[in-house]
Amino acid sequence: MSDMKTCFKRVDYDLSNLLHYLDIGDIGLPDIQRPFVWSNAKVRDLFDSMYRGFPVGYFLFWENAQTNGAKQIGVGDKVHSAPSRLIVDGQQRLTSLYAVFRGKRVLDEDYRERKIEIAFCPRTGAFEVADAAIRRDPEWIPNISELWASGNSSFKMVKGFLKTLTAKVELSEEEEELISHNLDRLFDLQKYPFTALEIAATVDEEQVADIFVRINSEGVKLNQADFILTLLSVFWDAGRAELEQFCRNSRQPPALGSPPSPFNHFIEPDPDQMLRVSVALGFSRGRLKSVYQVLRGKDLDNGEFSADRRDAQFEVLRQAQAKVLDLTCWHQFLSALVGAGYRSGEMISSQNALLYAYAIYLIGRTQCKVPEHQLQKVIGRWFFFASLTGRYTSSPESVMDGDLNRLRGVSDAAQFMAILDELMSSQLTGDFWTTTLPAALNSSSARNPELFAYVAAQNRLNAPVLFSHKKVSDLLDPSLKTKKKALERHHLFPRAWLQGEGQEDLKVINQMANYALLEWPDNIDISDDPPAVYVPQIRPRFSENEWARMHELHALPDSWECMAYDDFLVARRKLMADIVRRGFETLR
Template sequence: MQKYSVNQYLIETVLAWVKSGEIAIPEIQRPFVWDGSKVRDLMDSLYQGYPVGYVIAWKNPNVKLKDGTLSEGKKVLIDGQQRITALTAAILGQYVVNKNYKRVKIKIAFHPIEEKFEVQNSAILKDKTWLPDIAEAINGDLFEIADNYFELNPDVDKKQVRNAFSTLINIPKKQIGMIELAPDLDIETVTEIFIRINSKGVVLSQADFAMSKIASNTEYNGNELRKAIDYFCHLAIAPDYYRHIIDNDPIFAGTDLFQKMQWLKSETEDLYDPEYTDLIRVAFTSKFNRGKLSDLVSLLSGRNFETRTYEASIAENSFALLREGVLNFINETNYKRFIMIVKSAGFISPKLIRSQNVLNFAYILYLKLREQSENAVSIESYVRRWLVYSILTGRYSGSAESYFDYDIKQISERPFAEYLKEKEAGELSEAFWNSSLPQSLDTSVASSPYFLVFLAAQVKANDKGFLSKDISVCDLITHKGDIHHLFPKEYLKKNGLDRGKYNQIANYAFMQSEINIKVGSKSPKEYFELINTQMEEQNLQVTGISTKEDLRRNLDMNCVPYSIDNMSVQHYQDFLYARRRMMANKIREYYFSL
């Protein structure tokens, strides 16, 4: 089956399709990020007769309406938006929405004597040898424009200028290539075609397709929904952007969607700052009980999976359901309670969670359990435990979509407690805690998810930093404290150990810098002799800990074997082995306390 056709169209034909809506360019699917110089260069290429590449459009399938008639599908532009938007700006003189979501005009000037283009500026406006805006020339009366130009510039070569004017106004008669993808292709095939055709190797994700689909829909307010998704994500990172929306998008600012996200204007929490991909995935999966975004694209098109036809009622219902999902996501109570649950598990900083998909599914789980009217106490425990289970097993680090799809179906069809118990029995067995986890802690990567879970366990237990009397691990993480070596790095280097050996996470602990300085490059035996002497003399210089009992408690909470006080380099490997097992045990106790 031919998956696409390749055609050449006049630029004026493509622009007419844009004006009529035959080609849908979502307003903020991807903001116009070209600067004026790129628009200028595109005009120059067309003027010179150079090729400007292909655009890719995917025709929406024809949809069956309630009265049984078919609605002709529009073409959705999935690649080439910047070029087409540049043409509408320069040739039609239309506004574009820039990367700051401001409506602006990009005016391109033309010098007919030198036959060159430039972005309009104040100097050009004062120079009568320039046509200040080619849109006015292309859409105006050529004879009148020429007469005005010759009146201002009587000494120019009129034949040369007329030829330049003629070439300029014929730019819309130049051709642009369009690759039109068949309407019955599935999303995976469209993605594959896009990747193969696109010479830059840009990966267009299924979320991008979903966003295109949402943004190009006006019948069910998809364009408004797309703005809500985009603005929420922007506000989550930059709350002061709120004022910009009020000033520059008053229509959206008057919607109920905007009212629901106003709380973000004073929100500074950065633990979970979603991108649009995250928001759409959570909203979709939690409401549709599906994990594959390709299904969302199909459902928003009105696809009936049983009859393989497209029906307007399915599209309408899908947009309504997605809107519910988005509103649930951006709801202040939901969002803040979810963050509170994550923090209550010890994950107080984004530095402690490497996988955004772990947070995404934890939020999906929270929303789903609320929908199922699970009691609040159980929800907190289940979300905390699933979050940590997901990190420890690397559940969403590979084929995340497939696992999302599988997990949401299980959660929708049976009690979550039953499903969680099954996963724990299969993947968090005695062998995991006693063998697999200690082996996973055998790494030099400080951002290891297992080490981050260990730190979360310390935060939840309100543990103190290594050798600290009062300063907690939570304080050190929050206020940018440092991870230091229990067997000092310089000491191990001096004894011939390389980077991979001394930078072991079983040799890491959060430690106050002033304590680390006192420890210096001494062996543990040496610096513990100093600590013990100072405790006996109550001359506390290395640490504020003043009794052996307090010292042992500190070693316990940091999973440091007591025997460290008599260790030198020859004991290092035994130390690492012992501490890994202690760390694994702490993580285990922490997990089952959640």
């Protein structure tokens, strides 16, 4: 017989009680468990459904067994030092309600503060997102938050609104009664009934994490990182705030004269991504699921919780996060990517590869004391390798776990570099360069990691732009702000010409091997002429050596302009793979 039991109970609330429990800290609603992703229109629809008496879903809470001595989330004094219930599902909905009823601002996806102003028309019972016209119209209450924030009774609120409206609009007795009824109904939304399913405190973290991953609320899927971020909000709110501030600042270039910031041209990280780096650095773990227990102070042998153990583990996380968010480390790491030929986020096919490479950089810098000039090279080479091979594309946590296991306990710079070199050489064999990579280049994907590695290799080899005296690396500078891209991907065998020759398959026409980076004026001039026509016209602009070097670094076979298209593709893929190999080897 199965001994499986229901792990939750049903509890009924009205909205005023939910808000009260949030106010006193009994229910833990982080300032933002993750950025508030609902639009104001969606909040309006929530209030409209509640006003009409429609069901709007349930909440899922988890009873918190570890409350003694824990730091309360949020700001301000709370009656309870730590919440007895954490929110698993319904956070966006509850944030909406709390923000409107308490007049609180929320953070949007770019970590900017946003005020939610929902307007109500008492005559019609309609809800709208407040705009300038509504704010001028006496028929509307432009911000319903003021009804509850004022502390007035419903009688005073109704009386005040009618007095203001009748000063501008003549109302019949029936209209006054309808308006009074609708305002009372709005005011009584405080009594709206909610059902919460509360998971028992005895439920194992991995079970709760499984619930997190399985639940899909309003299309926003919860994941393992969300769960750990919730623990941070409960037990280390300052650390959560530091993560969010770092990510907020990474999205905006600093103003002239302002202090350094994490802004960069590669990635706009989210808190959960930087958290993964901290966990990898602090606990040598790529899988997040095993960290839930560690951060709650659970002994993995006997299953017992300890506040002292929890505090010790959070101290490890604090130290790791301080290194992860250190701006010197962050920018030095990103400079290693530039040194490897990658210039901006447009060349990054895997953010996992970037983030895990950052964790490995920090291990080399802080744990193994690798000299920075050597670390720059080996990390640039590692990122090039990880991106090229799609190392963290399939089962990234498992792969990273394996990589971290190899580095666990290593404190010697030479051993650190030897382990990375061994991992790279075991995959980048002769067969990889001559067979695997040319086959991978047989693709029409615009965001293929092999294509980005090819361009990075061209940067490393100081390749000129095709049919130009400028360098590829110069025109890929992300700081260039132009109306039109300085470089464009150009079909060497133009699409219209190939279609005229009977080739209709776009996957064949748009092969990576049929593209080269050109300055946009040249791209326009070439138009739809076949290479046998336009190449002889361009040839006189260059010396013999310039022409030969340009063809070599753009992987163009001899007399390619006269080759059959299918033969050209096969020959160029092999040459492109060799350019990638040469670029990679310059990083040794």
